[in-house]
Amino acid sequence: MTRYLITRLLLAIPTLLAVFTIVFLVIRIVPGDPAVAALGDYASQDAVEALRERMGLNDPLPVQYADYLGNLLRGDLGTSMINGKSISEQIAYVLPYTLQLTASAVLFGTLLGVPLGVLTALKRNSAADYLGRVFSLAGLSIPAFYLAILLIFTFSVRLGWLPAIGGGDLYGDPIGSLRYLVLPTLTLGLIMMASVTRLTRSTMLNVLREDYVRTAKAKGLSKWVVIFGHALRSAWLPIVALLGLWTASLIGDSVLTEFVFSRPGLGKLLIGAILQRDYSALQSIMVIYAAFVVVVNLLTDLTYGFLDPRIKHN
Numbered sequence: 001m002t003r004y005l006i007t008r009l010l011l012a013i014p015t016l017l018a019v020f021t022i023v024f025l026v027i028r029i030v031p032g033d034p035a036v037a038a039l040g041d042y043a044s045q046d047a048v049e050a051l052r053e054r055m056g057l058n059d060p061l062p063v064q065y066a067d068y069l070g071n072l073l074r075g076d077l078g079t080s081m082i083n084g085k086s087i088s089e090q091i092a093y094v095l096p097y098t099l100q101l102t103a104s105a106v107l108f109g110t111l112l113g114v115p116l117g118v119l120t121a122l123k124r125n126s127a128a129d130y131l132g133r134v135f136s137l138a139g140l141s142i143p144a145f146y147l148a149i150l151l152i153f154t155f156s157v158r159l160g161w162l163p164a165i166g167g168g169d170l171y172g173d174p175i176g177s178l179r180y181l182v183l184p185t186l187t188l189g190l191i192m193m194a195s196v197t198r199l200t201r202s203t204m205l206n207v208l209r210e211d212y213v214r215t216a217k218a219k220g221l222s223k224w225v226v227i228f229g230h231a232l233r234s235a236w237l238p239i240v241a242l243l244g245l246w247t248a249s250l251i252g253d254s255v256l257t258e259f260v261f262s263r264p265g266l267g268k269l270l271i272g273a274i275l276q277r278d279y280s281a282l283q284s285i286m287v288i289y290a291a292f293v294v295v296v297n298l299l300t301d302l303t304y305g306f307l308d309p310r311i312k313h314n
Helices: 002-029 034-039 045-055 061-073 087-122 127-141 144-158 178-207 211-218 223-260 266-275 279-307
Strands: none
Touching: 002 061, 002 279, 034 045, 061 279, 087 127, 087 178, 087 223, 087 266, 087 279, 127 178, 144 178, 144 223, 178 223, 223 266, 223 279, 266 279
């Protein structure tokens, strides 16, 4: 297991390097000038050229690439080309908001999706099963931004129960900030819950037909021991794989959700960097996103070994 972990960590390095290289090249191919974005369309050409020189944009691409990559290897994410602020400090401030949203959505989707999937599998072709399947199909069909608007209209505009925008003061009042977390969590969590429910149901239906489950029943074991001690334990592998994919996906999906709810986070920071053509900030944020995806995939693979002793990583 240790050797496998080291191997995966080493493989993550070229993955992150490839992501960084692609982002570096793509954002420089797209039309636009960050100096013009910073100074405005009516700035003089001399002012624009002076700012480009200060930003290092007049240097050849290989020089810009080497400089930024060298800083990245030293743990320096650089400074914003637009406002001159430290990118590391900006990311450190908004990152807890994104992690809070992602963790709450994954927790919500898992704690409700898995039991609902088990229930619909046990109640196959019953009213509960049909309702569960309709809910899953609806959850997978509704776009996240449309669901967010429906939730805002219902719980904020009409009922006035929850705030529609903002993220609260996570540092000064973490308990109070939970009110701002409810609607974004429902937006991402309900969609994930639908997918988890659907996979859990199909997996449990297959597992319940296995010989060892019938043998466990024949031994006189209770229904709940058979379901949770045997069937669900075997069904966890594909469920964990889906949870890993959803966790990585939700980190990216938080971009749109944070924008709709005007919530602080990496997503809102990313959109601002795109609109302002802030090369340094955009590159750093994308590297952070890539690092999270690599870490989530690694943890998912390692979890397989704990759930199924037959899986060995050599």
